[in-house]
Amino acid sequence: METIYQWLGAIPLDAMRFDFMKRALLAVLLLTPLLGLLGTMAVNQQMAFFSDALGHSALTGIGLGIVLGVSNDLVSMLVFGVIWALLISLIKHTGGASADTVISVFSSTSVALGLLILASGGGFAKYSSLLVGDVLAVTEQDLLWLLLALLGGTALWMLMYNGLLLTSVNAPLARSRGVRVRLYEAAFVVLVAVAVMLSIRWVGVMLINALLILPAAAGRNLARSTRQHTLWSVGIAMACGVTGLLAAYSLNTSAGAAIVLCAAVCYAASLLVRRIRK
Amino acid sequence: MKPGVKLNCGLCHIDLQGVSVTRGGQELLHDVNTHIHCGQLTVLIGQNGAGKTTLIRALLGLVKYSGSIRHLNETGRDIHHLTCGYVPQRLDFDLEMPVTVSDFMAAAFSRRPVWTGVGRGTRAAIVEALTEVNAAELIDRPLGRLSGGEMQRVLLALSLHPAPDLLVLDEPVSGVDQNGQQLFLETVERLRSTRHMAILMVSHDLEMVRRAADYVILLDKTILEQGQPDYVFQTPAFARTFSGAPMGEE
Numbered sequence: 001m002e003t004i005y006q007w008l009g010a011i012p013l014d015a016m017r018f019d020f021m022k023r024a025l026l027a028v029l030l031l032t033p034l035l036g037l038l039g040t041m042a043v044n045q046q047m048a049f050f051s052d053a054l055g056h057s058a059l060t061g062i063g064l065g066i067v068l069g070v071s072n073d074l075v076s077m078l079v080f081g082v083i084w085a086l087l088i089s090l091i092k093h094t095g096g097a098s099a100d101t102v103i104s105v106f107s108s109t110s111v112a113l114g115l116l117i118l119a120s121g122g123g124f125a126k127y128s129s130l131l132v133g134d135v136l137a138v139t140e141q142d143l144l145w146l147l148l149a150l151l152g153g154t155a156l157w158m159l160m161y162n163g164l165l166l167t168s169v170n171a172p173l174a175r176s177r178g179v180r181v182r183l184y185e186a187a188f189v190v191l192v193a194v195a196v197m198l199s200i201r202w203v204g205v206m207l208i209n210a211l212l213i214l215p216a217a218a219g220r221n222l223a224r225s226t227r228q229h230t231l232w233s234v235g236i237a238m239a240c241g242v243t244g245l246l247a248a249y250s251l252n253t254s255a256g257a258a259i260v261l262c263a264a265v266c267y268a269a270s271l272l273v274r275r276i277r278k
Numbered sequence: 279m280k281p282g283v284k285l286n287c288g289l290c291h292i293d294l295q296g297v298s299v300t301r302g303g304q305e306l307l308h309d310v311n312t313h314i315h316c317g318q319l320t321v322l323i324g325q326n327g328a329g330k331t332t333l334i335r336a337l338l339g340l341v342k343y344s345g346s347i348r349h350l351n352e353t354g355r356d357i358h359h360l361t362c363g364y365v366p367q368r369l370d371f372d373l374e375m376p377v378t379v380s381d382f383m384a385a386a387f388s389r390r391p392v393w394t395g396v397g398r399g400t401r402a403a404i405v406e407a408l409t410e411v412n413a414a415e416l417i418d419r420p421l422g423r424l425s426g427g428e429m430q431r432v433l434l435a436l437s438l439h440p441a442p443d444l445l446v447l448d449e450p451v452s453g454v455d456q457n458g459q460q461l462f463l464e465t466v467e468r469l470r471s472t473r474h475m476a477i478l479m480v481s482h483d484l485e486m487v488r489r490a491a492d493y494v495i496l497l498d499k500t501i502l503e504q505g506q507p508d509y510v511f512q513t514p515a516f517a518r519t520f521s522g523a524p525m526g527e528e
Contacts, residue, residue, distance in 0.1 A: 040393070044375045161393055162385035169371045169382060169421065173433075176338045176364040177386055223376040224420060230393040 001140060015249040023143060024135040024202065024245055024255065030146040031199045032211070032241035034153045036234035038192050039216030040226075041161075045168050049100055050088065051192055052209040053107035057084040058200045059114025059130065067117055074145070077197045084110065085193040086186055093182075133204030133256035135245070145198050153191050160184050165226065203256040211256075214263035215240065221270035236266050290352050291315045292337070292360065292444055292476060296345035299332050306332045307343070308500040314444065314476045314493075319466065321487045321507075322480045324497035325519060330480045331367075333497065334446050337478070338362050349443060363437030363445040363475075368453055369429065373422030379432050380404055380417050386436055407435040411465050427451075427458020434465065438473075445469070447479040451486075459483075463490060484511075484520065 008022040015021045042051055058077050061084075065076025088106050092099050118127045129137070163184045166174035171181050192212070200208050219232030244259030251258070292314040299307040307329045314320050322330050336343040339362075349360040380401065381392045387407075388400040396404075401417075408414045413431040416424065424432065430450050437445060447466070451459040467490065470477055481487055487494060487507060494510040496503040502515040510516055 037393075044372055044377075046372060158391045158394075161391040162389070165377065165381070165385040165392060168375070169377070170366050170369050172335070172338070172340055173364055173366050175340050176362060220374065220376055225376060225378045226381040226392045227395050229376045 013246065015246055020136050020138070021245075021249060023138040023140065025242070026143050027135075027138045027146055027199070027202065028241035028245050028259070029238065030143065030150050031195070032215075032237040033234050034146075034150045034195050035199075035212045036215050036219075036237035037154065037157050037230065038188075038195060039212045039214075039237070040219065040229050040233050041164055041168065041188065042192065042212055043216040043220055045164075047192075048209065048213045049103050050189075051196065051212050053088065053103045053110070054081060054085055054189075054193055054196050055200065055205050055208040056107050057081055057110040057114075058197060058205055058208075059118065059127075060084075060110040061114075061197065062127070062130065063114045063117030074142070074197070074201075077200065078194060081193040081197040082190050085189040089185055089189050129204075130201065131205050132254050133200075133202045133207065135202050135248070135255040137201045142198065142201075149194055149198055153195065156187060156191060160187060164188060203259070204254070207256040207260045210260040210263065211237070211241075214260065214267050218263065218267040218270040221267075221274040236263065240266060290357065290443075291350055293348045293350050294337075294345070295348075297333070297336055297343050297347060298345055299329070299336055299341055299343045301341070305499065307336065310345070310497075310501055312495055312501060312504055314478050316443075316474060316476045317470065318492040319470050319477045319479060319490060320493045320495065321491040322478060322495050322497055323482070323484070323487060323519075324502075328498045330497055331448060334364075334448055334478070334480065337444065337446060338364055357443075360444060361440055361442045363439075363442030365430065365433045365437050365445075365447045365450050367448040367480075368426075369433075371422075375420075375422055377421045378418055379408070379421060379424070382421050383407065383432070383436055387439065403439075407439050408432070410438065411435045412461070425458065426454040427462060430454060430458070430462055431465070434462070438469070441473070442475050445475055445477045447477065449480050449482065451481075451483065459486075466490075 004026070005019060005022050008016050008025065042048065057080060061077035061080035062073045064080055065073045068076070070076040084106070088103060092102050115124070118124050163174060163179040166177065166179055167181050167184060175181050196208050196212070203211055215237035216233040218236050219229050222232050223229035240259050240262035244262040245255050247262070248255035248258035294310055294312050297307060297310040298305065310333060322333065324330055332341065335341040337347060349357045351357050380396055383404045384396040384400050385392050387403055388397065390397055390400070404417060405414055408417055411431045411434050413428065413435060416428055416432060451462055454462065463486065466477065466479070488511060491507050494504065494507045495501055496510055496516055496519060498519065502519070503510045503513045
């Protein structure tokens with residue numbers, strides 16, 4: 001870790017004087033490629049609302065962790081997020097109500113439950129950083145988790161992508177070709193849940209979804225093939241991550257917000273490019 | 279000349295016995311008994327909700343069923359595996375997805391994740407598969423920009439790999455223009471004579487069925503009538519099912 005800090009310290013930027021900024025930069029460099037990859041499929045399968053609901057469930061995860069006396073809130077968020085994600089996708093498949101209604105019910109329930117627990121005794125103020133995120137919150141333990149998530153996520157992405165792509169075109173066709181559609185979908189939502197939970201404390205509940213969706217949505221406007229889509233999505237996510245983080249440092253404001261605004265600008269630009277091409 | 283239809287035609291066939299499907303306490307299919315023969319175009323007709331798609335899904339192994347579906351060779355012995363090719367009805371996917379025909383087919387042909395690119399060998403195999411259905415020029419087109427007929431030809435190309443014993447076409451020409459329909463049918467008829475496989479097609483186009491089918495199955499939860507088109511079309515059950523519906527109407 002010390003060696004990495006030294007390397008980053010050699011970057012001639014004012015922000016790199018501080019270890020917390022070095023950690024934040026590393027976190028951004030580990031998280032954004034993973035979100036860029038996952039985002040392409042989330043956008044193609046029209047799951048933006050789903051991942052939004054997932055982000056909100058982090059509040060409940062932390063709340064339940066406190067109630068159950070789990071000392072590490074990362075663990076309680078991860079466990080709850082994964083269970084929540086699987087539950088939503090299960091009910092989406094079996095329930096009669098349309099998907100966005102189901103997701104909306106889950107989303108508001110988890111927010112309410114989380115708020116109820118965290119605000120009991122009038123003490124929500126100390127959790128408000130969860131909503132907007134705080135780059136100071138990145139720990140070395142987080143970096144390790146993020147590294148594992150990036151490696152594991154990419155490996156899974158190599159294995160599952162083709163099956164997921166066939167599924168997103170036509171699920172019965174994918175099944176007839178031996179793709180275990182339900183298993184793949186479950187693995188995908190678990191991956192999204194893990195990526196979201198690992199980054200929520202420094203990106204913020206309100207913004208995490210934008211980080212997943214915006215780069216992939218922008219990439220989609222520019223790309224003609226799957227490969228281009230992935231490259232654009234990962235590229236935009238990483239570029240916006242770094243730019244946003246550094247901008248937030250100089251402007252002394254929320255890093256999550258700056259990163260997402262960056263991505264929003266990219267999205268607007270991509271729309272323009274798409275118009276011009278047509 | 280269409281080959282005569284006999285129960286034991288000396289070719290291998292798919293044998294369905296007492297196939298029933300129940301979902302949520304409702305019987306969608308009841309006691310279906312039939313043979314689908316290699317080298318023949320068998321067409322499944324019936325009204326909407328008659329269980330045509332359910333029967334197809336049972337054949338593809340996508341729904342649980344009771345009874346037996348066996349793949350038998352010319353001597354009546356079981357062939358262990360039944361490879362099915364499937365051309366689904368109308369695809370309901372996001373048309374703006376940046377996925378090319380090549381991406382889509384490579385996802386089925388190769389283990390290499392498509393987002394890392396399509397290998398040269400895979401691309402050659404895709405060109406070959408598309409050429410077989412006169413669709414080679416579509417290879418780099420975005421999937422969402424294909425016409426109905428073009429999409430069906432791409433799906434047909436995909437369904438022929440790996441070489442199927444049974445090719446299942448679920449209303450392949452609905453929503454396809456006249457020209458595309460003709461082209462698709464010609465391709466299917468050519469495949470019937472050149473490939474060693476059985477073809478099962480769902481269709482609402484009765485005029486086409488009369489012209490092209492070797493064997494017709496009239497379905498309404500169970501099989502009402504089956505046989506050569508000339509026979510099935512003059513049965514009372516056929517008249518009841520399609521009374522008032524002019525020929526060729528959906």
